[in-house]
Amino acid sequence: MSDKYKIVVSDIKKNFVSGQGALPVIGGVSFTVDDGEFVAIVGPSGCGKSTLMNIIAGFERPDSGSVRVDGAAQRGPSPKGIVISQHGSVFPWLTVQQNLMFGLNDAEHGARHDERAALADHYAAMVGLKGFEASYPHELSGGMLKRAELARAFVVKPEILYMDEPFSALDALMNMRMRTELLRILAEERHTVLLITHDVEEAIYMADRILVLSPRPTTIQASFQVRLPHPRKLASPEAQALREAILRELGL
């Protein structure tokens, strides 16, 4: 049964072990993600959202339970699923182009340097960084840096994007602009997306389905399908009703 889903998370549990003993953080989380689906996970801060994401992306091991991607057990991070996180990880010592070429290799993306450079430049243009290929990250604004990070992920054609509060370090205006940009790119290149956020409106604006996490030890408390056509209007009565319902689940 698991083969028809892109990601299958079954009964993940994780404790934090400290001097005082074991603190249960994730108390049994199960869900599935379809191929090409955009699933958002919202939860109160400190509920273990990032730990959950680290486990699904393969950076941490659960104490029990399993993660399967395309039917195979998750064995560790790989270019199949790229993580985009809040603070970003664009290498400050490489130019935009060098950053975009970082994940490219001779075997898959062309043996010639200029072939790979052309591929990198294509994605730089796609996120609106044309003309900044030779710039260093410290010469870019926060929004541009985020674009570079997205482009670096897209260029390796990952099947899955794991986004952990991707835009929350940006200002509100840039945050909204990046949501629209991301949807535009996703319409061109189909990816499965798992988004972790504390921003309910961000989830409603982009996701196909929203999972609400409970406080620690976290479990999935509720699930909402978002059946609104894109581009979505957050001020519409349907979106507002959904927002109210999710906030109610979060105890607000």
Next chain:
Amino acid sequence: MNPNFLHQGLAKKILPPLLVLAAIVIVWWQVVLRSESAIFPTPWQVLTGAWELAEDGTLWEHISASLLRVGIGFGLAMLVAIPLGLWMGWVGGAYRTFNPIFQMLRPISPIAWIPLAILWFGVGDVSPIFLIFISSVFPMIVQTTSGVHTIERRYLRAAANFGVSRTVLFRRVVIPAVLPEIIVGMRIGIGVAWLVVVAAEMIALRSGLGYLIMDSRNAGNRYDLVIASMIIIGIIGLLLDGITRLLERLKTVKWRYVR
């Protein structure tokens, strides 16, 4: 930028230290004149003494001898310290094994090594080179190691995420991430190396700025030459630091120094 502005900035940077320097020279001159010292020279005597050495060429010989020793000793120290520091930073076992030893050797003044240097290498060029090596290798090891330890995890995670080979990880992530710390280590290293070469050359050799100081005193109390050498040592030290500082302007390390 407005050139007028630049001009003002430069004046602000250079004028105050120049004024202090001028004040020191004036006080020095007055004190020597009033005390009617027979040995301690006036600034003018120092200047003419230095000129004398520069004209007959011996000054350049001493300077290049000192610089050559520093170049070789410091170069060898870099060749050892950078790979060793990277290895110790990356491999926990290597760090736990070697770090306590280096931390113990580091506070020993390089001057304390002089008797051993003479015992092992005799009185020649090798001893000062060894002392320079000893003095600059430890700070560079420590700095490189801590550079590896302070690499932000998110960069290592990103590298793991893109599934790059170990070679790419080292060449594209670890080394460039540590480079700013290596440059800091080089600045510290070249500073101590220059301190030590002068001290080492005072022992017994036939060239170098340290030798020049001792020789000038021994050969008829030429204190004008002693002070001239001291000033030249200071100026060269400043230049060496300035040159290593230029490395901080490299595009690939600038990220560490901005923001």
